[in-house]
Amino acid sequence: MSDFTPLRSVLYMPSSNERALEKAKSIACDGLILDLEDAVAPDAKSAAREAAAAAARSGEYGRRTLTIRINGSGTEWHEADLAAAAQAGPDAVVVPKVDSAAEVHRLVDALERHGAPDHTKLWAMIETPIAILDVLSIARASERLSCFVIGTNDLVKELYAEHVPGRAPILPSLHTALLAARAAGIAILDGVYNDVKDTDGFLAECRQGREMGFDGKTLIHPGQVEGANSAFAPSEQAVTDARGLIRAWEDGQGSGVVTYEGKMVENLHVESARRTLSIHDAITALDAQ
Ligand SMILES: CC(C)(COP(=O)(O)OP(=O)(O)OC[C@H]1O[C@@H](n2cnc3c(N)ncnc32)[C@H](O)[C@@H]1OP(=O)(O)O)[C@@H](O)C(=O)NCCC(=O)NCCSC(=O)C[C@H](O)C(=O)O
Numbered sequence: 001m002s003d004f005t006p007l008r009s010v011l012y013m014p015s016s017n018e019r020a021l022e023k024a025k026s027i028a029c030d031g032l033i034l035d036l037e038d039a040v041a042p043d044a045k046s047a048a049r050e051a052a053a054a055a056a057r058s059g060e061y062g063r064r065t066l067t068i069r070i071n072g073s074g075t076e077w078h079e080a081d082l083a084a085a086a087q088a089g090p091d092a093v094v095v096p097k098v099d100s101a102a103e104v105h106r107l108v109d110a111l112e113r114h115g116a117p118d119h120t121k122l123w124a125m126i127e128t129p130i131a132i133l134d135v136l137s138i139a140r141a142s143e144r145l146s147c148f149v150i151g152t153n154d155l156v157k158e159l160y161a162e163h164v165p166g167r168a169p170i171l172p173s174l175h176t177a178l179l180a181a182r183a184a185g186i187a188i189l190d191g192v193y194n195d196v197k198d199t200d201g202f203l204a205e206c207r208q209g210r211e212m213g214f215d216g217k218t219l220i221h222p223g224q225v226e227g228a229n230s231a232f233a234p235s236e237q238a239v240t241d242a243r244g245l246i247r248a249w250e251d252g253q254g255s256g257v258v259t260y261e262g263k264m265v266e267n268l269h270v271e272s273a274r275r276t277l278s279i280h281d282a283i284t285a286l287d288a289q
């Protein structure tokens with residue numbers, strides 16, 4: 001049994017939207033982010049906080065990784081959100097605009113002070129220039145930090161950049177965050193695609209994110225789930241190749257290098273193939289639930 005948790009498709013939804021919270025119970029996404037930040041108007045924050053905490057306690061979201069995104073430090077809602085989320089015990093508390101290792105330490109202390117269970121991890125949103133410049137120290141700051149979530153809207157805003165196909169203006173930032181996540185051994189999710197009607201643009205961005213190495217994509221609409229699930233899962237061909245490559249390697253035991261389908265195979269390729277199969281097994285097990 002693989003201990004890999006698929007996070008191909010992680011859907012944001014405003015915690016103030018009762019209908020969306022209900023609908024989410026039947027959406028085939030791998031994870032949910034019950035939002036208290038950008039998607040919730042100031043006068044709805046308090047009711048949204050209660051709704052998100054109740055949803056996290058309900059146990060009604062089945063196999064999905066369930067998280068709550070709280071308002072950032074320095075906002076008037078932060079402390080109450082953090083306390084309520086910690087006590088509700090979701091799979092993770094998502095914190096926007098995390099800018100330093102010191103902030104991670106403070107957040108982890110606060111989660112513990114408010115009685116968060118051990119299974120409640122911290123997910124840090126990386127979405128400011130200072131976070132990108134300090135991203136390795138953030139990634140390594142705590143064992144409770146298990147995932148980076150990239151906030152491409154804030155990043156584009158802070159850089160005075162523009163949203164363009166191919167995302168050239170923010171690629172250096174995305175790569176830097178990916179390097180840090182991999183160096184620290186944590187998961188990393190790509191940012192959202194804002195145009196919910198542009199399927200081709202969305203799928204192209206999913207493919208790009210997968211090729212770069214992201215574990216999955218954050219989403220804003222149920223219509224984006226299927227595309228992300230497919231883009232971030234190993235394809236049938238990739239699974240067939242992984243099995244064939246491992247077989248070729250095992251058949252050639254003793255030699256440091258063999259070939260599969262005419263291509264050189266070394267131990268590092270076998271490790272990648274085993275990782276592909278373990279992701280595939282985890283997705284198959286998840287889909288069977
Ligand atoms: C983007 C939307 C405002 C579009 O809403 P709407 O026009 O209502 O969509 P539809 O009519 O197509 O909806 C069809 C049904 O699906 C439900 N729905 C829609 N979105 C969601 C959702 N996210 N989760 C669950 N269910 C959803 C509708 O209720 C309809 O249901 P029914 O009536 O039963 O048919 C809307 O999709 C939306 O609000 N999306 C989430 C926006 C959000 O959470 N934004 C904040 C996170 S993004 C961000 O902040 C990233 C980061 O910080 C950064 O910097 O980049």
Ligand SMILES: [Mg+2]
Pocket residue numbers: 038096127151153154
């Ligand atoms: Mg943001």
